[in-house]
Amino acid sequence: MNGIAEPGLTLDKGPQALLDAVGQDPTGPLTVGIAGPGGHGKTALLAELARIHQRAGITVRTAAPEPGEPVDPDALLLVDDAHLLDDARVGVLLRLVATRRHRLVVAHRPWPRSAALSELVDSLRRDGQAVLLTPFTREQTAAYLAATPELDRPGDLVDFVHAQTAGVPRDVERLVRGLAGAEIPAGTVVTPPRSAVGEFAPDLDVQPAEVRLLLLAVAAGGLLPVSMLGTLLGREPAAVDDLIAATRAAGLLGADGRLAPIVRRAVTTLSPATDRTAVWRRLTELQLARGGAVLPLVRSLLAVGALGDCPASTLAAAAGEALADEPAFAAELFAAATAAGRPASAEQALAAALAGNLDDALRLADRLLATAAPPDRAEAAVVAATALAHRGHVGRSVELYRWSGTASAAAFAIVGRLAMGDLGVTAEPPAADPTDEPPTLHASAARLMANGVRESVSGPPTAALSALVQAAALLEPDGRAALLPDSPAALAALTAVHCGELEIAERVLHRALSAGVGGPLMARRHRLLQAWILMVRGETHAATERLATVTLDGRQLESRDLLFAAAIRMGIARRNSDLGALKRGWGQALEAVVRHPVDLFTLLPLGELAIAGARLGDLARLEPYLREGRALLGRLGNPPLWGVPLHWSGLHAAILTGEPALADGHVAALLASAEHSRYAAVVAAAAESWVEVLRGVVDPARVEAAARGLHDTGLCWDGARLAGQAAIRTADRRAMTTLLECARALQGRPPGGHGGSTSTTAESTARATGPTQQGLSDREYEVAELVLAGLTYREIGDRLFISAKTVEHHVARMRNRLNCANRAELLALLRTIVADRASDTAGQPWPQRATR
Numbered sequence: 143m144n145g146i147a148e149p150g151l152t153l154d155k156g157p158q159a160l161l162d163a164v165g166q167d168p169t170g171p172l173t174v175g176i177a178g179p180g181g182h183g184k185t186a187l188l189a190e191l192a193r194i195h196q197r198a199g200i201t202v203r204t205a206a207p208e209p210g211e212p213v214d215p216d217a218l219l220l221v222d223d224a225h226l227l228d229d230a231r232v233g234v235l236l237r238l239v240a241t242r243r244h245r246l247v248v249a250h251r252p253w254p255r256s257a258a259l260s261e262l263v264d265s266l267r268r269d270g271q272a273v274l275l276t277p278f279t280r281e282q283t284a285a286y287l288a289a290t291p292e293l294d295r296p297g298d299l300v301d302f303v304h305a306q307t308a309g310v311p312r313d314v315e316r317l318v319r320g321l322a323g324a325e326i327p328a329g330t331v332v333t334p335p336r337s338a339v340g341e342f343a344p345d346l347d348v349q350p351a352e353v354r355l356l357l358l359a360v361a362a363g364g365l366l367p368v369s370m371l372g373t374l375l376g377r378e379p380a381a382v383d384d385l386i387a388a389t390r391a392a393g394l395l396g397a398d399g400r401l402a403p404i405v406r407r408a409v410t411t412l413s414p415a416t417d418r419t420a421v422w423r424r425l426t427e428l429q430l431a432r433g434g435a436v437l438p439l440v441r442s443l444l445a446v447g448a449l450g451d452c453p454a455s456t457l458a459a460a461a462g463e464a465l466a467d468e469p470a471f472a473a474e475l476f477a478a479a480t481a482a483g484r485p486a487s488a489e490q491a492l493a494a495a496l497a498g499n500l501d502d503a504l505r506l507a508d509r510l511l512a513t514a515a516p517p518d519r520a521e522a523a524v525v526a527a528t529a530l531a532h533r534g535h536v537g538r539s540v541e542l543y544r545w546s547g548t549a550s551a552a553a554f555a556i557v558g559r560l561a562m563g564d565l566g567v568t569a570e571p572p573a574a575d576p577t578d579e580p581p582t583l584h585a586s587a588a589r590l591m592a593n594g595v596r597e598s599v600s601g602p603p604t605a606a607l608s609a610l611v612q613a614a615a616l617l618e619p620d621g622r623a624a625l626l627p628d629s630p631a632a633l634a635a636l637t638a639v640h641c642g643e644l645e646i647a648e649r650v651l652h653r654a655l656s657a658g659v660g661g662p663l664m665a666r667r668h669r670l671l672q673a674w675i676l677m678v679r680g681e682t683h684a685a686t687e688r689l690a691t692v693t694l695d696g697r698q699l700e701s702r703d704l705l706f707a708a709a710i711r712m713g714i715a716r717r718n719s720d721l722g723a724l725k726r727g728w729g730q731a732l733e734a735v736v737r738h739p740v741d742l743f744t745l746l747p748l749g750e751l752a753i754a755g756a757r758l759g760d761l762a763r764l765e766p767y768l769r770e771g772r773a774l775l776g777r778l779g780n781p782p783l784w785g786v787p788l789h790w791s792g793l794h795a796a797i798l799t800g801e802p803a804l805a806d807g808h809v810a811a812l813l814a815s816a817e818h819s820r821y822a823a824v825v826a827a828a829a830e831s832w833v834e835v836l837r838g839v840v841d842p843a844r845v846e847a848a849a850r851g852l853h854d855t856g857l858c859w860d861g862a863r864l865a866g867q868a869a870i871r872t873a874d875r876r877a878m879t880t881l882l883e884c885a886r887a888l889q890g891r892p893p894g895g896h897g898g899s900t901s902t903t904a905e906s907t908a909r910a911t912g913p914t915q916q917g918l919s920d921r922e923y924e925v926a927e928l929v930l931a932g933l934t935y936r937e938i939g940d941r942l943f944i945s946a947k948t949v950e951h952h953v954a955r956m957r958n959r960l961n962c963a964n965r966a967e968l969l970a971l972l973r974t975i976v977a978d979r980a981s982d983t984a985g986q987p988w989p990q991r992a993t994r
Contacts, residue, residue, distance in 0.1 A: 152286040152311070156273045157187055164191060168198035172218065173239060173270025175263055176249040180345075181312025181393035182275040184249040188220045191247060206231045207238075215243045224250035225259060225391075232258040239265045246270075253384075253391035277309030286314055292322035299332075306334055308402035310393055316341045317404060334404045342408035345394065352377065354413065356385050357394060357401070358421040361409040363438035365399055370428050374421070410442075419443070426456040437463040440475065454482035461493065466622040469496035469661050486510065488521030495625055496661035498697055500529040520546045524625065527551065531627030532663070534701045534738040536562050539627060553588035554627050560595050561741040563777035567596075584624050587616040591630040594637070599781045603641040603819050606783065610634035614650050614659070621659035628743065629654060629664045635671045636743060640783050642821030642855030644675050651675075666692050666699065670706045674713075674746070680859030680889065682714045689714075701738040708734040709747030712754040717859050719930040719976045721757075728758055740770040742784055749791025756798035768792075782818035785811070790825050797836065802989060805833055824851040832864055837989070840872040846884045853888045862888035870975055889970060918956065918975065925952045926972045 153161070160174065178184050192202045201217040209230050213219065221227075221235065238244040239262070248266060250259065266272060278286065283304040287296035299321065307313035320338030346354060352375055359366060359374055372382045389395040394405055401409065410418060426439045430453075440460035443449050449457075461475035476490035488510055495503035503525055510522035527542035536558045543555035559567045594609030613630030631654030638647035654660075655668050669692045676685035689710055693699065699707055708731040715723035731751050738744060748764075748771055755761040775785050789808045796805035812826040831848040834841070845868040852861035862885045869881035918926060921942075928938040935946040935953075942949075953968075962968040 152278065152282050152289070153183075153187075154276060154279075154282070157183075157275065160187075160271065160273055161190060161194070164194050168195050168200060171242075172245040172247065173242075173266060174247045174273060175266030175270065176247065176273045176275065177252060177263070178249075178275030179251055179310075179391050179393040181310050182277070183311045184275060185222055186311075187273075187275070188222055188247065188249055191218070192220055207234050209234055213238060213244060215245075217245070219244060219246045221246070221248045224248045224262070225254055227259075229256060229258040232256070232262050236262045236265055239269055242269065251391040253387040278304070278307075278311060278314060279309065280304050283307075283309060283314055286311075287318060290318055290322060293318060302332060306402065306404045308396055310402060312393060313402060313404055334407060339404065339408045339411060342405065343412050345392065346408065346412055349389075349392065349394075350385075352385050353389050353392075355417070355421060356382075356389055357409045358413055358418055359425055360395065360399070360401055361406045362422045362425055362442040366425070370425075370432065370434075373428055374424060410445075423452060426452060430456050430459055435463055436460045449478060450482075452478075452482070454479040454484035457482060458484055458487075458489075462489065465489070465493055465496070466620075466661075467658075469493045469623070470499070473497055473499065473502070488514070488518045488525060491522055491525040492623075492625055495525050495529055496623060496663050498661075498663045498666070498695075498700075500532060500700060504529045520548065524548070524551055527554070528625050528627050531558060532700045532702055534741075536739065536741055543627075548585075550585045550588040553585075553592040556592040557595050557633075558627065560599055560778070561743055563742065563774035565599070565778050583616050583620060587613040587621075587624075587630055590616065591633060594630070595633060598637055598640075598783050599778050603637065603783050603821075607634060607637050607641065607643065607646065610637055611646070611650055614654060617659045618653055618657040621654075621657055622661055624660055626660045626664055629660045629667065631659060632664070632667050632671055633743070635668075635675075636746065637783065639671075639675065639678070639746065639856075640787055640821075641819050642824065642857075644679065644856035647675055648672070662695070666703050667706075670703055670710065673710050674706065675856070677710055677713045677717065678856055678859070680717060680862065682717050685710065685714055701734070702744065705734040705738045705744055705747050709750040713750045716754055716757060717973075719927065719973045720932070721927050722931045724754055724758055728754065728760065732763060735764065735767055740767050740774060742774065742778070745771050745775075745784060745788050749788045752791050752795045753798065756795035759799075761795055761799060782815035782822055786815050786818075786822045786825055789815075790829065793829050793832070797832070802833070802836075805836075809833055821855050824848075824855050825857075828852050828857075828860070828864060832867075835864070835868045835871055838871065840868045840874075840877060840881075842868070842872070842874070842877040842880050845881060849884055849888060858888060862886075866971075866975070886970075922952055922956055923976065925949060926956065926976050929953060930969065930972055930976060 157176075164170075164172065176184050176187060188204075192204070195202050195218045201214065203214075203217050203219050204222070206221045206224070206227055207213050207219075211234075219238070224232065224235070227235075235246065235248060236258070238246055248262065250263070255263075263272075280300065284297070284300045287293055287300055287303060290296060293299070303314060303317055303321075307317055317334055317338045320335035320341075321332075346357070349357070355375055356371065359371060368379050368382050368386075371377075372379050375382060375385070377385070386395065386399075390397065395401060422439055422443050426436050426443070429436045429439060436456050437460045440449070440452060440456065443452050457475050457479035461472040461479065464472040464475060470493075473490065473493035476487070476493055480486050480490065486506060486509065488507070491503050491506035491510065494500075494506060507522040507526035507529070510518050511526065514522060523542045523546035527539045527546070530536075530542070531539040531554075540555045540558040540562070543551040543558065556567050590609050590613035594606050594613060596606075597609055598606035610630050611634045614634050617624055617630065631650045634650045635647035638644065638650070651668050651672050655665060655672075658665070660667075669688060673685045673688040673692070676682075676688055689707060692703070692707060708727065711727050712724060712731050715721075715727060731754065735748070735751065740748065748767060752761060752764055752768055755764045771788060775781065775788070778784070789811045793805050793808040793812070796802075796808060809826070809829045812822070812829045816823040816826040828848040828851060831841075831845050835845065845865060849861040849865040849868075852858075852864065865881045865885035865888060869878045869885060872878055872881070924942060925938060928941060933941065935949040938949045939946040956972070957965075957968045960968065960971055962971060
């Protein structure tokens with residue numbers, strides 16, 4: 143039996159106290175029983191006791207005496223593996239303990255335990271001392287590694303070694319020996335070396351065949367009931383209990399009934415492949431028959447490449463278990479079941495759709511619609527309808543939802559019809575459930591979602607938002623496997639954004655992502671809306687980071703998500719005054735618009751792209767889609783909740799294209815909707831104030847109130863921009879100071895900037911600009927745009943055919959004229975000044991309106 147190798151013993155308090163006591167008085171009385179499973183250091187502890195006594199000149203005997211054999215009372219008797227002794231020899235040891243004249247240490251495993259050995263153990267505990275050997279703690283593992291000079295960077299390996307071995311000293315020794323001298327790059331996740339795993343071969347070879355089968359069964363994963371193991375091994379429960387006890391006593395099976403990772407690896411790699419696959423395949427059949435979970439067993443078969451031998455029914459059952467948490471893996475298992483002879487099912491299409499693989503989902507669903515039995519055809523119709531909704535084919539999606547006949551599908555059809563501008567659906571009573579579908583969470587959420595969208599078109603925004611938030615909450619407990627054309631959380635967030643309740647939108651999206659509602663298919667939608675909220679608030683860096691998480695899985699975005707992603711990129715570039723990024727992204731944005739038909743839920747990105755198109759002088763290419771959006775709203779009776787943001791975007795597009803009459807039209811529409819909600823009132827007031835500023839009429843108090851109103855409803859960047867634009871268009875130095883202070887505060891900067899620089903900045907800007915003149919020259923605007931785009935002075939010089947030194951001179955002059963304390967302050971002010979300048983209209987006063 144292997145003990146713990148040098149550099150020395152690593153002991154718990156009990157064994158260490160024993161050695162300390164013996165070291166102080168080697169000749170004193172000694173009656174000790176040492177118990178522990180194999181590999182826990184019994185032999186090593188006995189060897190250390192032998193060394194201490196031998197150094198003290200005491201004779202040490204290591205063999206158990208035969209009956210009648212004399213035993214020297216002055217010698218030390220060390221007996222290892224007492225559980226292997228016959229009753230006669232155990233009887234001799236029992237008599238030696240009873241005489242209390244002999245110095246005796248007996249080590250044994252907890253099993254097998256004969257009646258004679260039990261009596262001996264009780265006698266040792268009663269008349270002497272009992273020492274129980276346990277696995278290493280993490281601290282003991284660390285101490286052992288630190289005392290191994292051959293090991294490179296032992297501190298980096300403590301957690302790995304302890305986790306792999308569960309602290310069993312023998313296994314720690316083997317793994318450390320395998321790792322000693324190996325080159326292990328810092329920060330890498332290592333696996334046990336083959337040499338360490340191979341050292342378990344002798345331990346496994348000496349085990350009875352039943353124990354090896356038991357180990358293979360446990361290695362398959364999961365805790366298995368004794369009755370199931372009995373069926374597998376052909377043994378009665380009592381015999382199975384004995385086998386488990388024997389395996390634990392050998393130090394191969396933990397007290398919790400599980401294998402340490404390194405032992406599991408040894409069992410799976412050192413056992414014959416035929417035995418392994420036969421046991422695991424039989425286990426899956428037994429587990430399936432008793433209605434237990436088969437997924438852990440199937441994972442084990444997959445890990446060793448034996449999945450092809452698994453029955454199709456087992457693969458399908460495992461796929462069903464994986465569907466909610468791992469839909470992509472479930473789709474793979476369903477595909478394997480189909481390859482094994484099981485007919486394709488709607489569940490397979492559902493798994494593909496939940497995983498975001500809409501190509502496979504549509505292909506499977508379409509095939510099932512033509513060939514499957516009626517129940518599968520209805521489910522396949524729902525899968526196809528959902529996939530088509532994500533791809534913008536709302537009309538066909540509604541048709542399939544209505545054909546499938548379930549109450550949930552009928553509710554989703556209502557949402558789709560409203561998205562297309564079908565106002566008639568608001569007058570229809572809720573559809574009856576012809577299938578007597580039970581009122582599940584999913585069905586209830588679908589009904590609430592339909593009611594919420596109805597209210598958003600025909601009722602107050604509070605009622606719409608309440609219904610949608612409630613629908614989102616219903617799906618949170620068990621929504622991972624809910625297949626949705628759009629989630630109630632996403633629609634609640636959209637509604638909240640449309641009425642200026644960004645905090646509600648953030649919270650409902652966060653909960654939906656935490657709960658995994660809609661699986662990976664909807665996760666992208668939720669993250670995109672989170673990025674949208676960050677962009678609207680002007681947190682462009684955070685919005686960029688959130689947007690990057692959407693495509694981490696490498697899958698291409700579906701058309702609806704692609705449209706939102708394109709609008710977010712363009713919105714970020716516009717808010718950063720990054721003209722280069724706007725130009726680079728415009729082509730992709732137009733493609734996204736073309737790919738996804740206009741519907742109610744895509745008006746938000748369409749409006750953002752309209753502003754970008756106006757900034758680039760290419761709005762005409764979006765005009766057909768904008769007309770379609772306005773027509774859709776017209777068919778719905780121009781609901782203010784959905785129309786206000788589109789008019790707000792239209793106002794800014796009109797400002798950029800220099801069309802005062804068109805801007806006045808948007809302002810009038812916003813004022814007409816002002817009584818619908820607090821958000822509509824705030825936006826209407828800001829719109830009216832904005833056009834007045836452009837006409838050279840700057841009322842500082844009114845502008846500041848409008849800007850702060852925008853900020854309070856979440857339009858933080860717009861609020862700061864309104865205040866900044868008013869500041870550079872007034873000749874009143876005090877008003878400029880106030881408005882620039884407001885702009886800085888709304889950008890998240892402290893009032894007053896750096897010390898008293900705000901007042902100086904305002905005065906300097908007032909000298910450079912008035913209500914009818916630009917603060918920067920045309921060349922300075924060009925330089926400012928390229929600086930904001932992140933180009934170096936040399937790159938800007940190459941672009942404008944001037945020297946880098948001249949660029950530096952322009953930047954220094956702008957900083958001096960605007961009296962900015964540092965580069966960050968200059969960039970912030972330049973973003974405000976440059977943002978609205980296009981077609982030479984942003985800084986020019988507009989003609990007064992004929993009527994007010």
